[in-house]
Structures are given as C-alpha cells and as structure tokens.
Amino acid sequence: MLKNIDFNKNRQRWKNYFCLFISFLFLIFFYVNRTTILENDPEFSSKFKIASIVLGWIVGVVLIFVRLDFGKKWNRVINILYILFAPCYIFFNMEIAVFNETYSFREQHLSLLLFNFLLIGILELIFIVITNRVRLGTDIWAFICVMFNIVNYFVYEFRGTPVMASDIATVGTALEVADGYKIQFNFYTTVALVMLFDFIMLGRVIKCEPVFKKVSHRLCGIAVMAVVSVTGFSQLVMTDMVSNRGLYLSLFNPMRSYQQYGSIACFARSIKLSVPEKPNGYSLKKVEEITSKYISDTVDPNKKRPNVIVVINEAFSDPQVLGDIETNEDYMPFIHDLMKNGNCVSGTTYASIVGGQTANTEYEFLTGNSMAFLPKGTVAFQLYLRHAMPSLVTELKSEGYTGNSATHLQKARNYNRDKAYPLLGFDKFYDYTNMIVPFVKMRNNATDQCTYDNITHDYEQQRKSTDAPYFGYTMTIQNHSSYDVPFDNFDDKRIVVENADAPDLGYYLSLIKYSDEMFENLINYYKNTDEPTVIFLTGDHQPRIHDESMDSITNGEWRNWNDEEMMRRYEVPFLIWANYDIDKKTVEKTSMNYLQTILMETIDGELTGFQKFQQDLQKEIPVLTSNGYWGADGKFYSVDDKNSPYYDLIQEYAMLQYNDMTDYKNRVEDFFELKQ
Template structure:
C-alpha cells in the first residue's frame, strides 16, 4: 500500500515537472513568434495532456501493446521529418524505405534489450534528439546533417555558445508529438523473454538494417525507389527522400570516386596540352601585335618589351616580387545580390567604392552559412568542391600529406608564408593542415594581445592590425604572403550581446513589425559595416607603403537562409525558381586593391573562387604551374565551376546531373587533375602542381 502511494506521488511529481517544462517551452515559442493563431492553444492543451497522460495509470494489454509496437516507429519517422519539412512531401516509395530503417532499428533494439518499453523509449528519444539537432543545423547553415559532420563536432562545439536557439511553434509542436510517442513506448509491457528467440530475431533485424543500408548505395536500388539524387540542393533531397534514407544514402559519398580514364599518364597529357596551348596563345598574341605596328611604334614597343622582360626576369628570380595579402572575411556578402532593399545607410560604402576603382566582381562559392574551410581550400588549391561529396570538408577528410597550394608555391618562390585566424587553431584542423599546405607560420587567437572584441569574436579591425604587424616584422627586402580568415561576422546573429548594438536598419519594416529574425538581419548588416570600416583602415595603412603590394578581400559565403529569407521576402526573390536564381545565394563580392596599376583578365565580373589565385598570379606576371595554366584555359570556357553548378562562356547555367556533350570531357579532365592532386596523392605528378613553368 505504502509502495503504491509512493509510486503515485512520484508519478505526480514527474507529471507536474513535465507539464511545467512544456509550458515554459510554450512561453518561449510565444515570445519568439507570437500567438501563431491556433498554435498557442494547441500547445497549451498538449502540454497539460502530456502530464495527464504520464499520470494516467494505463496498463497495456495485448491490443495496446501490439498497436504501440506497430505504430510508434512510423510515428517517429513521420515526426523526425516534420521538424524541417512537411513529411507528406516525401516520395511515396521513400516513405516505405524509411519505414524499413525505422522498423528494423526499433524491433532489433527490442529483441536485443528484451523489452519493448526500454527499446522504444530509447529509440524514440534518439529520433527526437536527432531531429532537433538537424533542425538547428539547417537553421544555422542551411543544409542538413551529413555523415561526415561527425568529424566536425569539435569545431561546431567551439562556436555553439554564440548561437541563439529559439523555440519556434514547429519545433515545439513536433517535440510535443515525440513526447506522446515516448510516453506511449514507456507504457508498453511487451517483453520478448526467450533468449532462443531474441538472438536470431536481433541478428535478422541487424542484417536487414545493414542490408538496407548497403543496398541504398546502389544506383539501381535508388532508381527503383525513385530516390532524389540531386546533390546541389541537400535540403530538398532530404525532404523528398526522408532524413534517414537521405543520410544513409550519403555514405557512399565518403569516398571520392575515381574519374573516367584516370591515370598518372593521363594527368601528364592534360597538363602538357595546357602548357602547349598557353605557349601557343602567347606567341600568337605577340606576332599579331607586332604585325599591326610599324616604324616608331615598333621601336617603342620593343623598348617596352625589353623593360617588361627585365622586370619579369627580376620577378622570376625572386626580386621585386609584390607582397600578397589575402583576406577571406567571415560571412562577408552583399545581400543586395538578392534584390534591392532599403537600409538606413550603406552597409559597405568603402568596399563599394573600391569595387569601382580596382579589379573586382562577384565570386561564386560552394558553401552557404558554414563550412568556411572549403572556400579557403578552393582558393588556395585551385580545386573545386564540385567533384567532392556534398557537405564534405577537405581539411578533415582528404589532406593526409603535403599538398601543393598557393602557399607552398609562393614559399618556393621565396615568399614568407603566414596564415592568420583569430580563433582556435584546431578549428577545421587548420593547425594540422596548414603546415602541409605550405604555411611556415600560423597565428591563431593565442597570438593576439588585448584585441578588440565584437560580440564574442575578435574584431576585423584587430584581425587586420595583425596583418600589419606581420608585414612590419618581415625581413627587409622579403616578399610576404599573408592569408587571413576572420571571425567577426560568424553566425548566429539573433543573440543579444552587451556593448553590441545595431547601427544599420531595414527601412522597409516599421519598428513594430521587427521580430527576432528581422533584427538578426540588422545585426548582420551592422557587422558588415564594421568589416567595411576595418578594411578602410587597412587600405589606408598600405596606401603609405612603397613596396609593391596587392590585397585581395572576399567573403567565404553568404549567411544562412535564416538571414537571406528576410531579404527574399522584401525583394520577391525566389531561390527555387531556377538554377540561376538558386546560385545567387552562393555569390560573394571580391576586390583586389593594389599600388601597382594591376589589371585582371577579361570576364571577371562573375567567376568562381577556384580560379582567383591563378588569375591573380597571371596578372602579377609570376610563373605559373601547369595546373594553373590549365585553370586559366578552363576559365575561358567555363568561367564558373562550383559545387552547385557551372556556367559556360555564354552565361548558361548547368547542373551536374545533366549530360553535357559540349563540356563533359573538359570537366572530366579537370576532375582527373584534381583527383591526382588531392586524392591519389601517393601517385601525384608533382611537376604538374608544384613546379612553375619557365
């Protein structure tokens, strides 16, 4: 009797605590999004009902046990999908495939533990946590969880405190659904007791689960289920295929596939052809120019060529080489690329003025809202994420040994090579890969003395001061390559910080209309304005420097859809209307300040980041590797190549899922060179990637 009373009292306390917790979450959702029409009363009802359901002493018989065993895996699958999209938008056959994964996991765990109560509770709780995690990952970086995210847990944890984890009605109501699923599983009394039955049943379930996971890697099976295999829109792919099937279906992408016709000999042939074409083009241009001039013009031209040849000779022997400073600014982008919108002031006035005066344009990158390291790798290496698994991170997955990059190339020419990042050195494994990429020195957050912080990150002003410090401390007569990746503008943007106030405002909204999301956009624009001011200060310093110097600044990616969606609603921009419109959310600005009268090649208004270094080196008249010569020729045909699409010389956008009779072979040649450069590094043809041509 006493034991029964204690149990009832304990259940009552738990029920009250559960209801109280759910009511607090309801209040948080109300604060973040308002009443939401019918959502507030529904959430209040379900919060109280959950406590009552826990308190209710319902003993499950055969019918309820069977119903729970059959329905709960399906409900969990449905709810997991509902966190980020409408589950009924899944392809019908994919619903069946997701059910196979859920039922084999739930039932297999039940036979392993000998209790449906324990196993269904654990499995449902796991699905709920996974769904919430995926919800916030999409919120912060606009793409879902992928298998190789497990390699980035440390990097994600280091910045997790700087995000605001808002409770929305969708998040709350789906979680309430999971609460009822978990409570129902907890009330189950079904127990498979016979070990002789449990072990074979568990092994069969495990075999089915593993077999389904293996089968889904096969293209025939994917076609059978009608699986969406469009890699450049992962959120859409997860919506159509279901979270589990899409996640498991990504496993085969962990390994980089060898391109058609790959061999070391083929690498040499492609590179030799590029070198031959480059030499022929230069000779043809020289002859054409000479043929058009006569008399005094030819004499003047000859004298000019003599001076240029002497200057180039000095450059190529290590003298008078310009300092090269590259700043990849965190989340630095111009949201006006998505359409015009009103602001209280220009959020990047100096940068805009520099773009009118110096070589500049738009860069198309392969990431959005995160995975910064991929943009810096594309710039430093000349490789593209287009040939690598969607969502992969090169630094953590593929760099296992020394790899030729812009840093190692400049080091071998006699430059000092320094990388700067005002945050943890371990982020994206930079402390491991930077030395392998040719950086002689890496300055992380620990090397900054009393820096200025904006929010919880070192400001761009202090980050740029470190660039000046490195420049001033270099050896006299030495040419410096300084590569900096900043942190000031890192997401999230919703959280309030002492001492940080918005100074740039959206004028298309009344003050009373501004919710947390709109204010997050204003915080973001304020940060961009701070970066702009810091850049102006940096350029002001180098305008007083006599040494030949070039400063490249570009953004690593646009902010996540949480920010850009506000602008889209203002401008009517629809990212899903076409491939061209979708790719606009992958464009960032760049500018190349210099004190040398530098000019870039033609058609640089829109290009991709993998080309930028080669274009810069060509304009500086530095000797190029065969790989860089190939990239310059490739850019003439395909001025943009990134993970989501490529653009041909006529401005036509192409997806990688389409058959391309015109550019297919050219893309495959690029893939062959990159595979040898990055993946098959034990058989790398170093002369192609590391040795400048004379």
C-alpha cells in the same frame, strides 16, 4: 513474495513521480518560450496552438497512470503491434519538427514513405535487440529520431541547410560557434516534443517482457541484426535505390527535399553522396596525357616580387545581388569605390557554399581544386586533407616568400585548421590563443581590425630579419552569424534596411560597415609603405539570412528560383589591390577555385602547369562550383550533366583533382609545382 510485490509497487510509484516531474518541466518550458511558440502564424491561431499543446500534454499525463495486462499471450501480440506501429508514429513525430505546410508530405511517393518506415523499423529492431527490451529500445530510437529533427530545424535556422551525413565530422566546430546563436522553439518543434512525451508514456501502458530469456538466444539475435544492418546499409543506403524511386536531394535547398521525402531517407541519401568516387575513366596514363600539355614555369630568382596579403572575410558579401535593397547609407563605401575607381582587379566570384562551411572556400582558393568533385556537404579540410599537398602557399614559398603565416582568431581545431594549414605549407598559424597583438572583439568574435593588426605585426617582425617578399593569409571571424542576437559591446545603429522587413540583414550590414572601415585601414597601412604590396579580398560565402527576410527582399520570388537563379545566393565580390601600377580590369564572373590563378597573374608570378590548365579552362567554363557551372555558351549546367558540351573538360578537371588529392602517391608533382 509480498516484499517483492511491495518493492515493485514502490519502484513503479517513483517512476510515475519522475514522469510527472518531467511533464511539469515541460509546462515550465512552454511558459518560458510561449512568445516564440505562439507568435503570429497565418496557418494557426494562438488559441489553436495552446489547445493542441495542452491536449497533447494531458494525454501524456493520463497515460502515466494507465497500465494494461491482457495475459502473456495477448501481451505478446500487443508488443508486436507496438513494434509495427512505432516506425509510423516516429516518422510523423520527427517530421513535425521540420514541418512546412507547402512542402511536407507533398509529392510523397508511397515507395519513399515505406522506405522511411523500413529504415526506422530496422534501426528500431537493432535497439530492441541491443537493450533486450521492446519499450526501452523503441523509446531510445524514438528519442534519437525526434531530437535529430529538432536539431535539424535549428541547424537550418542557423545556416540555411539541414544536417547531412558529412556534418558528423564538423560537430566540434559547430559547438564552438554555437554561443552566437539564440535557440527559439516554435510551434512545430514544441508539438514534436509533446508527441514524443506521449509516445514514451504510451509505451509504459503495455506490459513488456525481455525479448530473449537466454543469453545464447540474445547473442543469436544480435548476430542476425548485425547481418541485417550490413545488408540494409549496403543495399538501401549505399545504392541509388531511393533516387531511382524519385528522391531528388536538392543541393540548392536540401531542407525542401527533407520535408518532401522524409528526413531519414534524405539523410541516408546524403551518406551515399558523402563518399567520393573515382572519376570515370581515371588512370595515371590519362592524367599524364592531360598534364603533358601544360609545363610549369621555372622560378626566376632575380625577379622582384610584391608582398601578398590574402583576406578571406567571414560572410563578406554584397546582398544587392539578391534584390533591390535600400539602406540609410552605403554599407561598404570604401570597397565600392575601390572596386570602381581603385588600382585593382575586381569582380564577382561564386562560392560553393552559403551560410557555413567556411573551410571549403579556403580549400578551393588555396589549392585551386573544386568542391564540384567532392560530395555535397563535406568539408575537405576534415575528410580529405590528410597529406601534404601543393597549394598557393607552397608555390609562393618556392618563389622565395617568407612569413607564410595564417591567422584565424578562433580555436585552431575548428574545421581541423591546426592540421590542414601545415599540410598546405603554412609555417605559422595564429589563433586566438597565440596571437601577437591584444585580442579585441565585437560581439563575441575577434574584430577584423584585430586580425589585420596581427598579420601586419607578423610582417613587421619578418622585416627585422629579412627583406624577402612576405606572404600573410587571414581568415576573419568578426561577421560570423547569427545576426539577430544583441550584444552589449556591439553598436548596431548604423545600417537600416528601409524597404524591407529584414532586421537581421540590417544587423549584418552594420557588421559589413565596420569591415569596410577596417579594410580601409589595412589598405592605408600598405599604401604608405615603400615595398610593393598586393592585397586580395573576398568573402567565404553569403550570410544565412532568415527565410522571412529573404521573402521581404525578393517579394517571395526566391522560393521559386531555378538552379541558375539560385546562384545569386552564392555570389560574392572580390578585389586585388596593389600599391603600385597594375593592369586594372573587371572580371564579370569567376569562381573560388580560379582565384589563386588570377592572383598569380596579377602579381606577374610564375604559373604551375595546373594554373595554366585553369587559364584555358576558364575560357570554356568561367564559373565552376559544387552547385553547377556556366559554360562559355552562357548556359548553366549541373556538374554531372553528360549532355553538356563541356562534360569532357569537367572530367579532365576531376581526374587532375583526384590525382592531386586522393591518388597523391602517384601525383604528377611537376604539374602542380613550379620548377626550381
């Protein structure tokens, strides 16, 4: 008996040593990151921050050596109180990590607050039952919750939106590009860590026995929690319960919703929104009724066709749309002049995304489908593209185009491109491992020039075996965020924003200047070829610019923009240039899903029934994105606005897309493909 007691004491001593070691690691962490943690903030002084963090640390250290044992009966009572108290503490602990003095805990309805507590409590009980330990199960769940919101903070800093349910499918891609970001803890994320440390140490104070003494009881407990989990998921998560109680998950600024209503509640809401629904009234008969009005063209084998080069440029945009920006020189002089005076069709297009999820713009452009009919935050390439489907690629192939090559000089599996591109009809996919020109990088990404050289070299190889028109597609990577991490191999001295405190914007515009010069090289190459060639350029989305820079650019006005005004964050230029005479025109505004139709019109190609449907639709709805749309009446509408005069047209589009993407076994192929 004495040996057992000594052994238990010895084990406890080593646990204390380990906790002390962790506490001192935190002090080292605090010292290393003190600059960003204590940086000037109008809300708190540096002295207050140091006092708060040190006090929290001292509390945790003291708790390491405290043990309370009130006897078996009272220990059970304390355990129950601890279980009930934990969800409240965990909620406020995790919300501190994304705290915003303007929004956090404001307009927090009691029912939504209780909803957060309830979800946290249910999952806490699940972990307790699984581990058969009150303290261990609660600690694991507390750690997961707090780390979730710390990650949430950094994800928001990197791309401008928090973590949503659909992001689970993109974790691999996120990790691939994480090297380009600099992780900097601030005061709130540091306090969240201190509070987590205190909570875990508090749990060690109380005496906890196994929840179930017998295996049979534990199995019954697991069965009960399984039923509770399924019921809770179906009734609390997969319904509109939280939205009916005032939770509005803003699609333009979801982080504001997370801060107002609680991260757990909003993430749960994003799960519901990530499940695509069949359009109301959908039937094959209804689809055939719509498609019967639009007959696809028949391919003319004798028509002379130009080469087509498509460039989707990473984060390419013109931030002048955000505010009056003054720079030391023009950051895209060639493209500005080309759009104004060149032989091209050009204008403004609107993306469904900002700061990230590049593949969604690719999906809209290549298929003509719209993210407006898919759950917010999802990535079509990863979640919905599982079978071959009609696209711009298959259309050009049916017209006799060769090459049909895609180039993206990153890892092929990012956003599932290695599977998505072949399903869209591409015959070849060049990533950074199989590219056919030397790899040249700026910062840690392949340059635009390197990407263009690869597609040009592929074109030259095709010319050795055929004179059929060539199609090449490139998704560049040079301008990928972040825009505030210095790299030795990048010269960022060119562009300076002179009328705003926005260093990351100047860094971004320096990249755009390089893109401008490299695009000019691409144009000059095909300008000097004898073959008719068309080059299409647009950006996938605007960059993620820090909130402080947005404040400086807009004098803080962007924080109060309504949904229509916020569309400025989704505005991107596009142009279609040709080395032969085309009908030059300016498109005031359109959206990514319409661009392939505009491209086919420009090259005088045959049109599918779907593209003819889009031609008519653009007259009534010139812009359609996942964030809303403009009608021909000039008014801005949400996609689900049933009072909109365009609601029936929106529903028709949704049905056609559902038939194309989801009900593919009954797809009306003749509508989505050209006739041979």
